[in-house]
Amino acid sequence: MFYLLSGMILIFSVMTVTSRRILRSAVYLLFVLVATSGIYFMMNYNFLAAVQLTVYAGGIVVLIIFSILLTSHISERAKMAGIKQSLLSALAVVAGAMLTLIVIFRYSFVRSSQQAIAYDVKTIGRHLVSYGSDGYALPFEVVSILLLAAMIGAIVVARKESKIK
Amino acid sequence: MMNYSYTLLIPLLPLIIFFFLGLAGHKLKPMAAGIIGTLGLGVGAILSYYTAFLYFFTTARVGGALPAIEAFKVVWLHLTDKLVINLGILLDPISVMMLVVITTVSLMVHIYSLGYMKGEKGFQRFYAFLSLFSFSMLGLVLASNIFQMYICWELVGVSSFLLIGFYYEKPSAVAACKKAFIVTRFADLGFLIGILILSFITGTFDFVTLTNPTGPAITHVGGITFMGLSVITWSLILVFIGGAGKSAMFPLHIWLPDAMEGPTPVSALIHAATMVVAGVYLVARLFPIYALAAVPGLEVVAWVGAFTSLFAAVIACTQTDIKRVLAYSTMSQIGYMMLALGVSGYGGHEGLGFMASMFHLFTHAMFKALLFLGAGAIIHAVHSNYMTDMGGLRKYLPITHITFLIACLTIAGIPPFSGFFSKDEILVAAFEHNKILFFIEYFVAGLTAFYMFRLYFNVFWGKETQYHHTPHESPATMTIPLMFLAAASIFAGFIPFSELVTSDSKVFETHTEWIVAIPSVLIGIVGIGIATLLYRKENNLSDRIASGIKGLYTAAYHKFYMDEVYLFVTKRIIFNCISKPVAWFDRHVVDATMNGVAWSVNVVSEKSKGFQSGQLQDYAYWFISGAIVLVLLFVYLVH
Amino acid sequence: MIQGIPLQYFLVISTLMFFIGIYGFLTRKNMITILMSIELILNSVNINFVAFNKYLYPDRLQGLFFTLIVIAVAAAEAAVAIAIIINIYRNFKSIEVDNVNEMKY
Numbered sequence: 063m064f065y066l067l068s069g070m071i072l073i074f075s076v077m078t079v080t081s082r083r084i085l086r087s088a089v090y091l092l093f094v095l096v097a098t099s100g101i102y103f104m105m106n107y108n109f110l111a112a113v114q115l116t117v118y119a120g121g122i123v124v125l126i127i128f129s130i131l132l133t134s135h136i137s138e139r140a141k142m143a144g145i146k147q148s149l150l151s152a153l154a155v156v157a158g159a160m161l162t163l164i165v166i167f168r169y170s171f172v173r174s175s176q177q178a179i180a181y182d183v184k185t186i187g188r189h190l191v192s193y194g195s196d197g198y199a200l201p202f203e204v205v206s207i208l209l210l211a212a213m214i215g216a217i218v219v220a221r222k223e224s225k226i227k
Numbered sequence: 228m229m230n231y232s233y234t235l236l237i238p239l240l241p242l243i244i245f246f247f248l249g250l251a252g253h254k255l256k257p258m259a260a261g262i263i264g265t266l267g268l269g270v271g272a273i274l275s276y277y278t279a280f281l282y283f284f285t286t287a288r289v290g291g292a293l294p295a296i297e298a299f300k301v302v303w304l305h306l307t308d309k310l311v312i313n314l315g316i317l318l319d320p321i322s323v324m325m326l327v328v329i330t331t332v333s334l335m336v337h338i339y340s341l342g343y344m345k346g347e348k349g350f351q352r353f354y355a356f357l358s359l360f361s362f363s364m365l366g367l368v369l370a371s372n373i374f375q376m377y378i379c380w381e382l383v384g385v386s387s388f389l390l391i392g393f394y395y396e397k398p399s400a401v402a403a404c405k406k407a408f409i410v411t412r413f414a415d416l417g418f419l420i421g422i423l424i425l426s427f428i429t430g431t432f433d434f435v436t437l438t439n440p441t442g443p444a445i446t447h448v449g450g451i452t453f454m455g456l457s458v459i460t461w462s463l464i465l466v467f468i469g470g471a472g473k474s475a476m477f478p479l480h481i482w483l484p485d486a487m488e489g490p491t492p493v494s495a496l497i498h499a500a501t502m503v504v505a506g507v508y509l510v511a512r513l514f515p516i517y518a519l520a521a522v523p524g525l526e527v528v529a530w531v532g533a534f535t536s537l538f539a540a541v542i543a544c545t546q547t548d549i550k551r552v553l554a555y556s557t558m559s560q561i562g563y564m565m566l567a568l569g570v571s572g573y574g575g576h577e578g579l580g581f582m583a584s585m586f587h588l589f590t591h592a593m594f595k596a597l598l599f600l601g602a603g604a605i606i607h608a609v610h611s612n613y614m615t616d617m618g619g620l621r622k623y624l625p626i627t628h629i630t631f632l633i634a635c636l637t638i639a640g641i642p643p644f645s646g647f648f649s650k651d652e653i654l655v656a657a658f659e660h661n662k663i664l665f666f667i668e669y670f671v672a673g674l675t676a677f678y679m680f681r682l683y684f685n686v687f688w689g690k691e692t693q694y695h696h697t698p699h700e701s702p703a704t705m706t707i708p709l710m711f712l713a714a715a716s717i718f719a720g721f722i723p724f725s726e727l728v729t730s731d732s733k734v735f736e737t738h739t740e741w742i743v744a745i746p747s748v749l750i751g752i753v754g755i756g757i758a759t760l761l762y763r764k765e766n767n768l769s770d771r772i773a774s775g776i777k778g779l780y781t782a783a784y785h786k787f788y789m790d791e792v793y794l795f796v797t798k799r800i801i802f803n804c805i806s807k808p809v810a811w812f813d814r815h816v817v818d819a820t821m822n823g824v825a826w827s828v829n830v831v832s833e834k835s836k837g838f839q840s841g842q843l844q845d846y847a848y849w850f851i852s853g854a855i856v857l858v859l860l861f862v863y864l865v866h
Numbered sequence: 867m868i869q870g871i872p873l874q875y876f877l878v879i880s881t882l883m884f885f886i887g888i889y890g891f892l893t894r895k896n897m898i899t900i901l902m903s904i905e906l907i908l909n910s911v912n913i914n915f916v917a918f919n920k921y922l923y924p925d926r927l928q929g930l931f932f933t934l935i936v937i938a939v940a941a942a943e944a945a946v947a948i949a950i951i952i953n954i955y956r957n958f959k960s961i962e963v964d965n966v967n968e969m970k971y
Contacts, residue, residue: 209942843900
């Protein structure tokens with residue numbers, strides 16, 4: 063199961079970044095996101111997977127598709143970067159990947175010896191609003207303000223210029 | 228012992244007047260500036276006569292010799308313990324004699340210029356420069372130290388430059404003053420090298436020490452040699468080269484005829500009486516070293532002098548510009564003086580040549596200044612320099628005529644005028660040393676008489692030219708100096724020079740050697756006779772002779788093409804073969820290096836400009852690469 | 867802990883996804899595709915956090931919450947980015963990233 067999902071992720075992400083048609087890239091992105099939430103399901107993170115599907119796959123990808131439709135022709139072929147740019151970026155990317163993989167495989171990960179806890183919605187909810195030592199109320203509030211600011215910002219930036227009479 | 232420190236005033240007064248007139252002169256009325264300049268020299272002249280009287284007649288002799296007195300001394304540069312450059316005043320027979328000559332001639336020129344330069348633009352500037360020149364020349368002769376003499380030597384060159392180029396709007400004057408300065412400067416290079424070698428060998432700059440017969444210069448003879456001559460000889464030959472430049476000896480003479488572009492009083496002062504004898508003075512100053520330690524140098528001096536006097540006399544026979552005839556005559560007479568020094572020995576009767584040279588210097592200053600000032604009066608009356616525009620002037624300019632005639636007789640060596648006595652001594656000295664030199668000089672004496680009287684007859688006799696307006700006699704300010712100098716020319720011959728100025732400052736007896744005197748007078752009369760024949764009355768005898776010796780005549784008329792040779796050497800050889808490659812090197816290698824540095828900086832900056840390209844993905848690329856490199860560094864290379 | 871799948875496999879997946887996202891960011895010309903690559907990057911980070919949380923620290927929820935917050939922030943950021951892209955489209959009539967280069971030398 064894992065191998066299937068991970069294979070999907072990899073193949074579709076490669077196709078996202080190399081596809082010539084923008085809409086197809088968006089769709090491949092959708093598949094990647096769905097596969098990611100599949101992995102979350104596999105790990106028993108049900109709430110997170112649900113959130114991922116809702117927000118990412120349902121919200122962001124839709125937003126992206128709308129903006130594609132707003133700003134370009136559907137059958138327009140995207141221009142790809144020149145050889146020099148592709149080669150240099152590929153080089154940098156491969157170098158970085160090698161470096162990271164080497165680090166990962168050399169490091170010995172130490173598992174904590176504590177008792178596992180459940181991941182059901184009730185526990186998550188309780189932790190979300192508690193402000194004790196294990197509570198996440200503050201980040202919760204900050205994120206809500208951030209979303210407010212982002213919403214206002216997006217409206218301000220994207221509205222049409224008001225004509226002064 | 229007399230206190231001679233007042234002699235400091237003699238050069239100092241003209242210096243102060245130079246600064247005053249130079250800075251504030253244009254605010255004064257011209258006549259006021261002229262009077263101030265003349266007064267300064269007048270005081271200087273009176274002080275010089277007083278000094279001469281005191282020195283020659285009241286100073287006690289030391290061992291029979293007149294002492295060399297240091298009237299003033301101040302330490303200027305203390306280089307090492309032994310090598311010190313002082314500034315001071317040295318009183319010595321030749322320097323006191325030169326004091327008298329310089330101040331007298333300068334005073335006469337100052338008075339004369341009041342009349343001659345009247346109405347000229349830049350009158351005050353002229354007097355300022357005259358004062359500067361007087362200061363420099365006085366400093367030169369009174370120098371106690373060879374370096375001080377060099378400083379004043381250069382100053383004299385500068386004053387000459389300024390005065391020759393006085394009419395700076397005339398291109399020929401500008402070219403002439405440049406030529407004078409460059410040629411003399413080039414000769415001064417030799418002088419400087421000579422000074423350096425001499426001071427290196429002897430360890431001192433001071434004249435008294437250098438010329439001391441028991442001092443380091445002379446007893447150091449047995450030393451290093453170079454190509455057969457000792458180092459002292461080489462240094463003295465180099466010093467003589469410097470002197471030859473200033474004194475217009477062949478081949479460094481090319482500047483003197485062109486220097487006639489300056490106003491006539493300048494020619495009288497500088498190029499007849501004072502500056503051009505600076506070279507002779509230099510050799511005389513260092514004479515003990517020449518005579519006792521560097522005798523081959525004296526041979527060089529003698530032969531250069533003899534050749535120059537012959538060369539100049541031949542050219543003077545063909546020139547038509549009266550000032551140029553006088554310039555070549557000066558060259559010739561200075562050749563006499565150099566020759567006299569060259570054939571001289573040291574001490575007693577051996578030093579006859581030295582005494583004769585100094586005597587001739589004295590009398591020459593008087594009569595040559597007289598000749599030039601007279602020429603100035605003629606030019607002032609006729610408004611032209613050329614003999615072809617003159618003739619029959621004896622009716623119109625009586626005083627000028629008489630004084631000019633006296634001067635011509637003097638230079639021709641007719642007794643009892645002073646020229647006879649001084650020239651005769653030179654001929655005797657030459658006769659005793661080397662017969663060839665004697666015969667050259669003997670022939671030149673005849674030529675001198677010939678060309679001077681050619682000049683005289685062409686100007687004052689001959690067919691009368693139609694003048695635009697009647698020439699009139701000069702004003703009193705111009706004729707009084709003429710009369711004074713004429714009197715000096717007549718009576719100076721009777722001064723007993725051998726008691727006053729000799730090679731070792733001791734007295735010796737001279738008497739007229741009739742075996743030399745009578746032939747010299749005879750050849751003078753022969754020269755005058757030929758000139759009378761050719762030029763007194765209008766005839767074409769001279770033209771027929773000239774066409775008979777056509778080649779020689781043309782060559783002499785063109786000054787033996789020396790100027791063309793110089794131009795060829797400088798333009799073709801020096802400019803093309805040396806200057807051009809050096810200039811090319813400078814432009815293409817040195818400048819190219821600097822340009823290359825700038826160019827490379829430019830290239831680097833153009834390339835680095837790309838970092839701010841405004842392209843988002845470029846920025847991201849460098850960001851990611853930088854992050855990867857940093858991680859690499861910190862994970863692997865830092866322990 | 868999932869049977870038979872060591873932690874490193876998840877990390878490999880997330881690493882590869884991360885660098886593929888970077889490659890897309892550096893190579894694509896259309897701004898929206900760049901945005902999509904950014905989403906890929908963010909997702910890979912999410913997988914990373916969740917894997918660590920599951921395997922190394924099962925007693926805590928930090929990874930989970932961090933991932934939630936990252937998802938929220940990514941959503942906000944995508945919205946603002948789309949707004950900016952639309953504005954650029956109006957002004958430059960093109961959303962090629964090469965054309966938006968006025969802040970340069």
